[in-house]
Amino acid sequence: MNPARSECLSYEDRLPVALRPAATNGIPGGWQEQNLRVLAAIATLDERPRLDPDSGTGAEFERLHRKFDVMIELLGALLRTQSSLPQPQMVRLSSEGLSLPLSEAAPSPGSLQEVELHLHACAPSPWRWLAEVSSHEAGELQLRFLPMSMALATALERHVFTRHRRSVADARSPARLALAGRTS
Template sequence: MNPAWPRAAQAAEAGLFEETLSCEAVLPACFIPDGGHGRLPQAETLLRGLAQVEDLRSDETGEEKRGELPLLAQRMDAKLDLMLVLLGRLVRQSERPLPPRPLRWSARGLRLRLDADTAAPATDTAGTLRLQPSDWLPDELELPAIVAASAAEAGGHWLWLRFPALPAGLEEALERHLFRMHRRQVADARRR
């Protein structure tokens, strides 16, 4: 926690991240102050689908699971991977992409770094958080969020966004996604 942050920002940091799993990352994300409700069923479906795909790709035992598949299935899997990457590129070309931003994320909310030219919304402003949870899949989560605090820093500012009560299934899918992100970050750090 940065001691230079105002007291409200420090309280928001503690409320969102103390005694819960959180991950720091740079992901395409933005906050739209609009009082929106997000797309909760679609967010849960996206996170559950992402988990299923990543389960198939994981190598928890240290063995590559693709090596266990028949050759034809491996080829189909590789083609599907290629098609998803190409589809993602096409979607990104047709839409204005979300800017990659440093963030810290938990099931309670997140801290999002904004550029200096992006105005920080007032505390208690309701809006929609748009976030691309995976670099290989161009789909985005849209979650309702409320500004808990903001703090200016050199070259920009931080925005603390708290999620209102989410449906139990979405909260579980979000916690599972964050656990997987955390596990990947720990594994990457060990490899270095």
């Protein structure tokens, strides 16, 4: 069964991702806490309070928010120049696992892999976890995450839900529908 296409919610995105054979069968110390911090940072970066833009304070807050967005993007660009990111590829991520395009160098089913996902361009570090290669199906490499704490599973589910909701909203946006109408 494909963990990223199972009944649980998932989203697709082009993300820098790396797989390495796992050095251990257990989750390395500190990964739970680090991943919680990464997901909290991404949630904070994505957070957008709803204010009345017609009010004086709402308009001023929006203006400041846009300035901070620019600063965060600049910082993210600086971080990307200082580090070597894995090659971006299409990834389907769920709280249970992920799938990505199958390559000739794909690890074999049953092998344990260290997954490194860069979920946001401005996140301070990647999200890391161990996953078992469950199968090679329909041109995809499918991996199932090893069990994680309830707090981390909840944070990952929240991240997936937010990204899924955003992708649905983007697909329904009038601008995207207008573009799709012109190309059909």
